[in-house]
Amino acid sequence: MLRTGLAPVLLLTAQLSFAHADHEPEFLPQLLPLPEAMAGIKVQLVHTLAPQLLISNQTTKTLAVLAQDNKPFIRFGSKGAEANVRHQTWFDTYLPGGLPTRKPEAGVGADWRVVSEKNTWGWFDLRLRPEKVTANSRWAIPVLVNGKPTQIEGKFVPALQKGAWQASWDKPPALPEGVRLQLVPGQPFGIMLASTLKTDVIVQDRDHHPFLRVGPKQTHAHTGSQLWRETTTQLGLLDAAQGAKPSWQLISGGGRYTWLEPRTQPTDMTSRKPYQWHINLVIDNKMYRVDGTSRWSAAKH
Numbered sequence: 001m002l003r004t005g006l007a008p009v010l011l012l013t014a015q016l017s018f019a020h021a022d023h024e025p026e027f028l029p030q031l032l033p034l035p036e037a038m039a040g041i042k043v044q045l046v047h048t049l050a051p052q053l054l055i056s057n058q059t060t061k062t063l064a065v066l067a068q069d070n071k072p073f074i075r076f077g078s079k080g081a082e083a084n085v086r087h088q089t090w091f092d093t094y095l096p097g098g099l100p101t102r103k104p105e106a107g108v109g110a111d112w113r114v115v116s117e118k119n120t121w122g123w124f125d126l127r128l129r130p131e132k133v134t135a136n137s138r139w140a141i142p143v144l145v146n147g148k149p150t151q152i153e154g155k156f157v158p159a160l161q162k163g164a165w166q167a168s169w170d171k172p173p174a175l176p177e178g179v180r181l182q183l184v185p186g187q188p189f190g191i192m193l194a195s196t197l198k199t200d201v202i203v204q205d206r207d208h209h210p211f212l213r214v215g216p217k218q219t220h221a222h223t224g225s226q227l228w229r230e231t232t233t234q235l236g237l238l239d240a241a242q243g244a245k246p247s248w249q250l251i252s253g254g255g256r257y258t259w260l261e262p263r264t265q266p267t268d269m270t271s272r273k274p275y276q277w278h279i280n281l282v283i284d285n286k287m288y289r290v291d292g293t294s295r296w297s298a299a300k301h
Contacts, residue, residue, distance in 0.1 A: 027133045027156040034152065037145045038063070041076075043152060047187075050096035051128035053141065053152070055081075056120040064144040065123075072144065074121060075112065081121035082112040093123040163298040165189070165275070167264040170291040176283055181290060189264040189294075191279065194256045202282040212257065213248060219257045220248040231259050264294050272296045 031045040040059040046052050057063050057076035064072035067089035074090065075082050083090045085105045092098040105111050115121055127139055133156045140153040167189040173181045178197050184190035193214055195201045203212040205227035212228075213220045221228045224246025251257075266275040274295050281288045 029128045030157045031154045035150045037150045054122040066142040080119045081116040083115045084110045086111045096124045165294045166297045167294040173290045191261045192258040204280040215254045217254040219252045
């Protein structure tokens, strides 16, 4: 359980708008093989709202991620994933645009708070987005493994695409009064669902299975949905409990939820043809289909 005063998971808010940059990056960070000291620790680099590092440490090793001042701001150990809430970098990397309204906790020394008991976390490290990049540039994130220094490192490679997918509704969603869907710019686009109903709103996945359940007091995700697993991977909420029985998992308070929606992008990312997609909602046992189209918009030079 998150004990920092933030939401219990990496919820996407209006700050998703940071993903809609004015121009596409010329170079993207790429992860190189991990050092031997990190054997067994899973590290992923994904490109969602911005380049994001994801770590899942299911070993007995301790891992601390160091900020640019060489002080730890995230660590993974016997208690799970913890954040140093007295370090500014923790707030700067929580979302692509940081948390401008949050400041480090007062006091001297580190103040560690558990953010994931599953020992899994993801953050938007600013070192993956330097101001000046060339094809020969490298990046490195210093870490301590069992107290000994090493690093996660990589290089920058040319971006393969110059542009972005722009999603829109084919027509305004015809939903019951009190239910609202809104597209949020990003790559992929996000969707914000808001409901003032007293009943649950069910969002289905590609296979017409329950994906999300947004109720008046709580929002749940179904861990058996492949779409939820895709979404959680993008948000750094990797499921560390392999083989667990699928169930409804509490992810936030009710009434409103925003998520990255991979269905707004084609699976063939080389395609430039308009891509049609849809989202199914179940409200009071009635199905509502909302259709959308995504179109490729080339970057302007």
